[in-house]
Amino acid sequence: MNHRSVRVIGMTVAALACLAGCGGGEPLDGSAPEPRPSAVPAYVAAYRAGYTEGKAVYDSSGKGAAVRETVWGGCTRRALQAGGAAEEDRGAWVRGCLGGVARAPEQLPTGPVTKRTTDAEMLERFRARARAEGETRQADHVRVLTVVQLTERDYDVELSTDYPAGPPGKPGSESLARSFAEWWDGDHGRDGTARNVLVLGADGKRLTAQRI
Numbered sequence: 001m002n003h004r005s006v007r008v009i010g011m012t013v014a015a016l017a018c019l020a021g022c023g024g025g026e027p028l029d030g031s032a033p034e035p036r037p038s039a040v041p042a043y044v045a046a047y048r049a050g051y052t053e054g055k056a057v058y059d060s061s062g063k064g065a066a067v068r069e070t071v072w073g074g075c076t077r078r079a080l081q082a083g084g085a086a087e088e089d090r091g092a093w094v095r096g097c098l099g100g101v102a103r104a105p106e107q108l109p110t111g112p113v114t115k116r117t118t119d120a121e122m123l124e125r126f127r128a129r130a131r132a133e134g135e136t137r138q139a140d141h142v143r144v145l146t147v148v149q150l151t152e153r154d155y156d157v158e159l160s161t162d163y164p165a166g167p168p169g170k171p172g173s174e175s176l177a178r179s180f181a182e183w184w185d186g187d188h189g190r191d192g193t194a195r196n197v198l199v200l201g202a203d204g205k206r207l208t209a210q211r212i
Contacts, residue, residue, distance in 0.1 A: 077196065118147075138176055155194055156198060181210050
């Protein structure tokens with residue numbers, strides 16, 4: 001065997017070894033390659049977006065912003081205008097906002113922050129009030145009432161309805177939100193502070209949001 005043949009054989013063996021061990025080409029058994037780690041989790045992205053907003057608020061308003069955004073629920077209200085950045089995990093966005101406005105170091109959440117709990121008893125009390133006020137038809141659109149915990153002390157109330165999907169601000173949903181806010185007095189025995197009531201359409205998307 002001449003030197004040229006030996007060199008060709010050596011190159012072939014090296015190429016096959018690289019295909020097997022260097023990750024090139026498709027797996028020999030035809031299986032799909034191992035998936036790569038997914039993108040940044042939604043709760044981390046939401047936290048970072050909120051943190052950036054909180055820092056911007058602090059930079060524009062100074063130390064007084066921390067009191068306004070924390071004590072008076074400013075960050076929880078800002079989350080409703082933050083769009084998709086917050087909707088994946090509104091609680092994570094609020095936590096980030098509170099950290100940013102306090103100029104605290106970032107503390108990324110290790111899992112989803114928002115906690116949702118249905119409350120049939122609260123819904124029935126609201127319906128009873130609606131019946132007493134002659135607003136039964138309006139309250140009958142509500143299918144589920146959900147308490148949305150955003151922080152240890154702050155929460156929103158979501159009313160899931162059978163209203164058809166459509167642009168935000170439909171008259172029926174606005175009237176329902178207004179009626180609920182008028183009925184709400186204190187926190188009905190719950191710990192913490194209710195900040196907003198959100199009316200969701202049949203597709204689960206927000207139609208109206210109003211302060212409580």
